[in-house]
Amino acid sequence: MTSTPSSKRTSSNSARQPTDEHETDMEDLSQVLRHRREKFDALRERGIEPFAYNFSPTAVASDAIADFEAREKAEELPEDGFSDRVKIGGRIVGWRDMGRSIFAHIEDSSGRIQLYFKKNLLGEESFETLGLLDISDWIGVEGPTFRTRTGEVSVQVESYELLTKSMRPLPFGKVETDPETGERTVHSGFQDTEMRYRRRYADLAVHPEVRETFRTRSRIVTALRSFLDAEGFLEVETPVLQPLYGGASAKPFTTHHHALDQKMYLRIADELYLKRLIVGGLDRVYEISKDFRNEGLSRVHQPEFTMLEWYQAFSDYEDQMDLVERMVLHVLDEVMGSRTLKLGEHEIEVEAPFRRLGLVSGLSEALGRDVHEMTEEELRAKAEEVGAPDLHGAGRGKLIDKLFGELIEPDLIHPTFVIDHPKELSPLAKPHRSDPRLTERFELYIGGAEIFNAFSELNDPVDQRERFEAQTALREAGDEEAQQIDEDYIRALEYGMPPTGGVGMGVDRLVMMLTGQPTIRDVILFPILRNEE
RNA sequence: GACCCGGUAGCUCAGCUGGCAGAGCAACUGACUUUUAAUCAGUAGGUCGUGGGUUCGAGCCCCACCCGGGUCACCA
Numbered sequence: 001m002t003s004t005p006s007s008k009r010t011s012s013n014s015a016r017q018p019t020d021e022h023e024t025d026m027e028d029l030s031q032v033l034r035h036r037r038e039k040f041d042a043l044r045e046r047g048i049e050p051f052a053y054n055f056s057p058t059a060v061a062s063d064a065i066a067d068f069e070a071r072e073k074a075e076e077l078p079e080d081g082f083s084d085r086v087k088i089g090g091r092i093v094g095w096r097d098m099g100r101s102i103f104a105h106i107e108d109s110s111g112r113i114q115l116y117f118k119k120n121l122l123g124e125e126s127f128e129t130l131g132l133l134d135i136s137d138w139i140g141v142e143g144p145t146f147r148t149r150t151g152e153v154s155v156q157v158e159s160y161e162l163l164t165k166s167m168r169p170l171p172f173g174k175v176e177t178d179p180e181t182g183e184r185t186v187h188s189g190f191q192d193t194e195m196r197y198r199r200r201y202a203d204l205a206v207h208p209e210v211r212e213t214f215r216t217r218s219r220i221v222t223a224l225r226s227f228l229d230a231e232g233f234l235e236v237e238t239p240v241l242q243p244l245y246g247g248a249s250a251k252p253f254t255t256h257h258h259a260l261d262q263k264m265y266l267r268i269a270d271e272l273y274l275k276r277l278i279v280g281g282l283d284r285v286y287e288i289s290k291d292f293r294n295e296g297l298s299r300v301h302q303p304e305f306t307m308l309e310w311y312q313a314f315s316d317y318e319d320q321m322d323l324v325e326r327m328v329l330h331v332l333d334e335v336m337g338s339r340t341l342k343l344g345e346h347e348i349e350v351e352a353p354f355r356r357l358g359l360v361s362g363l364s365e366a367l368g369r370d371v372h373e374m375t376e377e378e379l380r381a382k383a384e385e386v387g388a389p390d391l392h393g394a395g396r397g398k399l400i401d402k403l404f405g406e407l408i409e410p411d412l413i414h415p416t417f418v419i420d421h422p423k424e425l426s427p428l429a430k431p432h433r434s435d436p437r438l439t440e441r442f443e444l445y446i447g448g449a450e451i452f453n454a455f456s457e458l459n460d461p462v463d464q465r466e467r468f469e470a471q472t473a474l475r476e477a478g479d480e481e482a483q484q485i486d487e488d489y490i491r492a493l494e495y496g497m498p499p500t501g502g503v504g505m506g507v508d509r510l511v512m513m514l515t516g517q518p519t520i521r522d523v524i525l526f527p528i529l530r531n532e533e
Numbered sequence: 534g535a536c537c538c539g540g541u542a543g544c545u546c547a548g549c550u551g552g553c554a555g556a557g558c559a560a561c562u563g564a565c566u567u568u569u570a571a572u573c574a575g576u577a578g579g580u581c582g583u584g585g586g587u588u589c590g591a592g593c594c595c596c597a598c599c600c601g602g603g604u605c606a607c608c609a
Contacts, residue, residue, distance in 0.1 A: 031578045032543045032560055094569075101566035118566060135559080149567045169559070171544045174570040187558070187570055191545065194601045250608055268608095295608055296534080305609070443609095450609060481608075506609040520609095530600065 036167045039132045043165065046129065050165035055140040058087040062110035065153045068145040082144040086155060088113060089140040089163060091205070092133060093172055102130060103154075106139065111208075114154035115141055121158060136166035136205070170205050197527050210522075216335065217511045217523055221288065223334040224308060224507075227327050233284040233310055238273035240266060240290070246489070247271030247428070248504075249481040250293040253303075266292035270309045271428065271502065272489045275457060278311050278500050279492045286310035288507065299519045300449055303528055306507035315501035316456040317440045321417055324444060324452055324503060325352040328415065331514070342516050343447040346413050354415040359404055360422065360438065366407050371400060372437065379403065397424035412445035427467040427483055429455035446513050454503035461493035 043050050059067070064086045071077050071084075090106030090113070100119040105112045119127040133139065143158040173189025189206065190196060196203040204211050225235065243262065245252040247269030255264050270287045277285045291307045312320070332339050332350060339350045364371045367382065374382070379399040386406045400422055412418070419442045420432055429439035440456035458464055468485040475482035511523040521527040 030543065035560060096568050096571050097565090098568060098571080099565040101568085103568045103571080105569080114569075116567075120566080148569090150569070152567095152569075154567090169543060171559085173544080174558070176570045185570085187545085189544075192540090192601085194540090195544095197601090248608080291609085293608060296606075298605095298607090299603090301608065307609075453609070504609075509609065 032169060033167065036134060036165075036169070039134065040165050040167060043129075043132050043162070046132075048129065048132075048162060050162060052140075052161060052163045055089045055161070055163050056087065057089045057108075057140065058085075060110035061088055061090060061106070061108050061113035064088060064113060064145055064155070068147070068153045072147070082146045082156065085142060085144050085158070087140060087142045088155060089138065092135050092137045092139060094175075095133075095135055100127075106141070107208075114148070114152050116146075116148065116154050116156045117160075118156070121156070122160075126159075133162065134166060134169065135172060136168075136170040138163040138166070170202055172206055194529070197521060197529055200525055213515050213517060213523065214525060216515050219335045220331055220511055220514060221507065223331045224327070225288070226334075227330045228286050228310060231284070231323070233286045233312070234282055236274070236277060236282070236285050236287055238267075238270055238277075238287060238289075242267050244484050244486050245269075246483050246486050248291075248293075249483060251295055251480055253292045253294050268293050269504065270307065271504065272486055274309055274311050275497060275500065275502065276489065276492045278313050278457075279495055279497045283313035283498070284311070297528065300509060300512075302508070302520050302524055305520070305524075308505040308507050309503065311457070311500050311502040313498045313500050316499060317419075317442055317454055317501055320454045320501040320503050321354075321356075321442060323501075324454070325354055331510075336514055341446070341513060343413060343513065346447070348414050350415060354417055354444070356417045356419055356442075357408075357412075358420050359418050360400065360420060362408055362418070363400060363404050367403075395424055397422035401425055409445065410448055412448055415444060415446045417442045417444055424470070426455065427471050428458055428464075430458045430460075431463070449509055449513070450506075451509045451513065452503055452505045454501065457497070457500040457502045459493055459497040459500065461490050464493055465490055 040050055067086075068083045077083055088106065088108065090108035092104055093107045093112065094103075094105035096103040102115075102117040104115045104117070106115060117127065117130060122130075139160055140163050141155055141157045141160040143156045145153055146156055148154050171190040173186040176185040176187060177183070178185070190202065204214075229235070241255070241257070241264045243264060245265040245268050247267075248271070250268040252265040252268050255266065256262070257264050267289070268291055270289050270291070274285055274287060286309065288306065288308050290304055292304050293301075294303060295301065297303065312323070315323075328350065329339065329352060332341075341348050341350060360371050367374075371379070376396050376399065379396060383399050383402050383406070386403065404418075420435070420438045421429070421441045421443075423429075423431065423437060423439050426439040426441050429441045432438035432440050442452070442454050443450050444452035444454075458467065465485075468483065468490070471483040472485055475484075508520050508523050511517070512520060515523065517523050
C-alpha cells in the first residue's frame with residue numbers, strides 16, 4: 001500500500017468541483033456531516049434503504065438480558081452457552097471495531113445491550129456494510145444471547161438491518177462503568193445548557209436520566225388524575241382564549257380573533273370558569289391546563305406552565321387541606337414509592353398532618369408584636385429595614401406579604417400550610433369566619449417554594465363586586481396585575497354558588513420537588529428560549 | 534428589566550503581557566475474531582457569537598449588538 005488512504009481521499013475531494021447545488025451544499029457541510037452523507041450515498045448505491053418502514057422486536061434490551069440471566073441461573077442454557085434468539089431494535093451508542101469482529105452497544109427504551117458481530121457468521125458483504133454504520137443510527141438485530149468472556153450478556157448478531165441512517169452524530173459521552181460499584185462515569189458528554197434545551201431531542205437521546213425525569217412527570221400527572229377521579233371529580237376543559245382574563249394577578253398574553261374582530265387573552269388561570277361550573281351543579285370539577293403569564297423567567301417561572309385546579313362544592317379550606325395532604329401522599333406512594341424527599345441538601349420525611357402557620361400570626365411572632373396593631377408606616381419601615389424590595393404603592397396587605405416573604409418563607413422547607421392571608425391580597429377568597437381582616441386561604445410550601453394555593457371560595461356576589469372594584473382602583477393606581485371586573489362571573493354568583501373549596505397547584509413545581517430538579521426548565525420538555533438568530 | 538459570568542473544531546475545554554489556532558474524545562485511513570472510555574499507527578477538521586474600532590499585528594484590548602447561564606425583582 002504505497003499511497004496513503006488519506007491522500008486518496010484528499011485528492012478526490014480537491015478534484016470535486018461544485019457543479020450543482022447539491023455539491024455546493026456538500027462543500028458547506030462540516031467534515032463530520034459530509035462523511036455521514038457519503039455513507040448514506042454509499043448505502044443507496046449498494047441497494048440498502050437507509051430509512052426502513054418498520055421492525056418487529058421480540059424483546060427489549062433489559063428483558064433480553066433478564067431472560068438470559070434467568071435461564072442461566074436455572075441452568076437451562078444449552079452446552080454452547082447460547083440462549084434463545086431475540087430481535088431487538090435500538091440506536092447505536094457505542095462501537096468497537098476489532099477487525100474481523102465488532103462489539104457495539106445499542107440502546108432502546110429499556111436500556112443498553114451489547115452486540116457482537118463476527119465476519120465469518122455474517123458473511124463478507126454484510127460485514128463490510130457494517131462499515132457504513134455510525135453511532136446514532138437505528139438498527140434491528142437478530143441472534144442468540146450469550147455471555148462474553150468478560151461477562152457481559154450480549155447478542156451474537158446473525159442478521160441485522162438498518163432502520164434509520166443518522167445524518168448527524170449525537171454527542172454521546174463515553175460511559176465508563178466501574179465493574180466493582182457499577183457506578184457510571186460519563187466522559188465529555190453534552191453539557192451546553194442552551195443546546196440541551198434548544199435541541200431537547202438530542203438531550204433526551206443522549207441522557208437516559210432526562211428521559212426518566214419526563215417519564216416520572218407523566219406518572220405524577222396520571223397519579224393526580226386518578227386520585228381526583230377516585231374522589232368523584234370530573235375532568236373538564238374551559239377556554240384558553242378568553243375575552244377577559246382573571247382568577248390570578250398576572251399580566252396576560254394578548255391576541256386577536258379576526259372573524260370576530262375581537263381582542264382575546266390567553267388564560268392566566270382557570271378559576272372563574274371552573275367556579276361557573278360549580279354554579280351549574282357540576283359539584284366536583286378539575287382541569288389540568290396550560291396557563292400563560294406574560295412575566296419574567298426564572299428557576300421557578302416559565303411564561304407557559306401547567307396548572308391543576310379543582311373545586312369541590314360543600315367544602316371549605318380546612319377540607320381542602322386534608323385533601324391536599326392525602327393527594328401529596330398518594331403521589332409519593334404511587335409514583336415515588338417513598339415518602340422521603342431530597343431537596344438540595346435537605347432530606348425530609350413527608351408525614352400528615354402538615355404544619356400549619358398563620359401568615360399574620362406567624363409574622364407577629366417573628367416580629368415580637370401584633371401585626372394588626374402596627375400602622376402602615378411601621379410596617380413599611382420594618383419592610384425597608386429587612387431589605388424587602390419594590391415597596392412602591394404597597395398597602396398593608398402587600399407589606400405584610402413582603403415581610404412574610406423576607407422573614408419566614410425561605411425556611412419553609414418541610415411541607416407547611418401558610419394560612420389566613422390578609423383580605424386585600426385575596427380578592428376571590430371568602431372572609432375568615434372569625435376575623436374579617438383575613439381570608440380563609442392557604443398556600444402549601446415545600447422546599448421553600450409555593451406549590452398549592454387555595455381558598456374557601458368567595459360566593460357572595462355583592463362582596464365579590466366590591467373586591468373587584470377595589471382591584472380596579474389598584475389598577476388605576478398603576479398595578480398592571482390587578483384583576484379586571486368580570487360582570488358575567490358576578491352574574492353567575494348571583495344565581496348561587498354553594499359553599500366551595502378550591503385549589504390551584506403548579507404541576508411543574510410539584511414535579512421539580514419530587515424529581516429533585518433544580519430548575520423548572522428541567523421538567524418542561526421545550527422551555528421557552530429567545531429565538532435563535 | 535438591572536447586575537455578574539460565559540460563547541474557540543461535531544462534543545468537552547485550554548489558549549500567559551497582543552506575536553504562526555491547541556488538546557482529549559468523536560470523524561477519516563490502516564492493523565487487530567471476546568472488546569467495553571478497546572488498543573496501536575497515521576490523516577483531516579476553525580467565520581475564535583456578530584459588527585465596528587485601536588494596533589505593524591487582535592481569540593486576547595475598546596465600543597455596540599446577539600445568544601445563554603446565574604443572581605435580583607414580579608407572579609405559580
